[in-house]
Amino acid sequence: MAQSVSALFRPGESYDQFLARTRAEIKAYRDAYAAHPFAGAYDGLTDDGRRASEAPRWRGTEKVFANGVHRIVIRKDYPDPQATLDRFIQRDLRMPTGMEVDPDPEANRKRAARRAKTTVIDKAIAAGMNSLHTLTFKANVTDLDDALRCFDAYRRACQRILKGWRYVVCWQRQERGAWHFHLATYRLPRFLTDKGVKINSWDVMRKLWRQAAGAYGGNFDEVKDKRRNGARVPFKRSGQIARYIGRYIGRDIGGDEVEALKGRKSFATSKGIKTPQPVRYVWDGEGRWNDLLKWAMDRVGPQSSYWFSAELQVFFIESLGTTLLPLPRHRGGANEHP
Numbered sequence: 001m002a003q004s005v006s007a008l009f010r011p012g013e014s015y016d017q018f019l020a021r022t023r024a025e026i027k028a029y030r031d032a033y034a035a036h037p038f039a040g041a042y043d044g045l046t047d048d049g050r051r052a053s054e055a056p057r058w059r060g061t062e063k064v065f066a067n068g069v070h071r072i073v074i075r076k077d078y079p080d081p082q083a084t085l086d087r088f089i090q091r092d093l094r095m096p097t098g099m100e101v102d103p104d105p106e107a108n109r110k111r112a113a114r115r116a117k118t119t120v121i122d123k124a125i126a127a128g129m130n131s132l133h134t135l136t137f138k139a140n141v142t143d144l145d146d147a148l149r150c151f152d153a154y155r156r157a158c159q160r161i162l163k164g165w166r167y168v169v170c171w172q173r174q175e176r177g178a179w180h181f182h183l184a185t186y187r188l189p190r191f192l193t194d195k196g197v198k199i200n201s202w203d204v205m206r207k208l209w210r211q212a213a214g215a216y217g218g219n220f221d222e223v224k225d226k227r228r229n230g231a232r233v234p235f236k237r238s239g240q241i242a243r244y245i246g247r248y249i250g251r252d253i254g255g256d257e258v259e260a261l262k263g264r265k266s267f268a269t270s271k272g273i274k275t276p277q278p279v280r281y282v283w284d285g286e287g288r289w290n291d292l293l294k295w296a297m298d299r300v301g302p303q304s305s306y307w308f309s310a311e312l313q314v315f316f317i318e319s320l321g322t323t324l325l326p327l328p329r330h331r332g333g334a335n336e337h338p
Contacts, residue, residue, distance in 0.1 A: 053079060057284055058282070059281070075312075136180040142179070157212065296317050
């Protein structure tokens with residue numbers, strides 16, 4: 001997010017001095033840009049060179065998770081060599097801080113939201129999470145710092161009670177403006193035990209959240225299945241709950257929410273959740289979709305879900321993976337499952 005003009009002032013600098021300095025910096029930058037050895041390089045290409053540089057390409061990303069989830073995403077890419085060259089020269093010259101010009105802030109926002117969504121899904125899959133928890137406030141808590149302080153208290157309480165408890169959390173505004181939290185984590189047992197006494201696990205988690213929320217008040221909810229044709233269908237595979245939760249990330253990150261976040265992340269995760277390094281592919285040539293789709297489907301296998309968007313020129317395929325990982329153990333005694 002761009003800095004405010006006042007933040008760019010040096011100590012004791014007047015407005016006129018600021019204008020004179022920044023104008024001199026911009027002029028020096030433009031002169032250096034014009035003198036850069038790569039400036040104008042694209043204009044010097046032959047017609048064949050231009051056609052080759054602008055020809056569409058197919059980019060693939062492959063990830064294989066330890067629990068058996070195997071994903072391939074293929075996108076058709078239309079290169080913009082002039083924009084790529086401009087970005088390279090700008091990075092090489094290190095444009096003065098605050099003077100950068102973002103040619104397409106909306107596209108950058110969408111890319112950032114897509115990266116956040118991918119990270120959330122990958123972390124939830126890698127950790128074998130199988131439940132969605134939602135934390136809300138009764139009061140209209142519009143200050144993000146206040147909301148995050150409440151969540152931090154809740155997180156620490158959960159880590160004391162549930163051994164091995166891990167989470168992936170995102171925060172978003174409700175229509176009324178209050179912040180709330182969605183967590184990918186582990187399905188709760190029916191009961192938790194404390195000194196030999198069985199307590200309904202939902203009552204425990206609701207109490208922990210209300211204690212953390214304090215005077216704001218709050219409520220806790222758990223989703224461990226999804227609706228399909230009016231019936232409840234439990235999540236059985238490691239990728240299902242992750243994708244269900246991932247759709248919350250980036251869905252509403254825009255407008256007032258961007259201003260509220262002020263460049264901060266819209267999610268957080270437990271430490272130590274390792275995700276696989278992607279393998280990247282690039283293919284050239286016309287009319288490659290049929291071959292590439294067959295290659296991806298053969299590589300991932302038949303037990304998979306997939307979709308193709310002709311409008312977005314994207315193909316996605318992901319294996320169902322193994323069954324969900326075991327639940328973490330409760331510190332006070334053995335978990336009892338429904």
